[in-house]
Amino acid sequence: MDGGEKTFWIIANWKSNKNIDEALGWVKKVGSSVERSARIKIVVCPTFSCLSEIKKIIVDNNFPVMLGSQDLSPFSSGAYTGEESANLLKDLVELSIIGHSERRENFHEDDEMIAKKVKQALENNITPLVCIQDENIPIPEDCKLVAYEPIWAIGSDTPDTPENSEKVAKMIKNKYGDLQVLYGGSVNSENIKGFLSQDDINGALIGGASLDADEFIKICKIVSEGL
């Protein structure tokens, strides 16, 4: 660990899960259980349909939880049926996951489209979190936050090793310079410590294990005790 200065992102990626009631229950429980810390950034990324209700509850209760989206449009607002533009999302979210492997695979997102989305996010003061599946996937210009998520590790209960993730994070930082690298893929309360203890891993993007509020709170506690 890097002598007390390390900060750590804990980001919940709910994917296409939770209706509004379930989402609000989770946020109330997690928001009132996790500690506020300058060194830990807790972000929840629900579906679009839950964003505004969750935003209200975070603001009203001053919960130490940030709100993110799981995607955004490569276009500005206008005649793009079905799209959620960064220009409209900026009132709700501080961060957006971009280029998740499930979007690359199921919605044929390519590097060019991902670069457009990053540009939209940056123009609207939304932090883009770009998912890369290995160190050879290009990272768009000015993107300062990436998640290394090997496809085989996602939802498989077989995470990459903390040591290999650290190696990949180092390679990315050597190539792109000043950015933060998160690890994602089967992270849970049993294995978070291993990733936390790597110098170049600045957080975790958590899918399955983030759905359960108690498990997510446990992960946050382990991080706050271990930092």
Ligand code: PGA
């Ligand atoms: P997982 O998903 O934690 O369920 O493996 C991570 C992700 O897809 O971001």
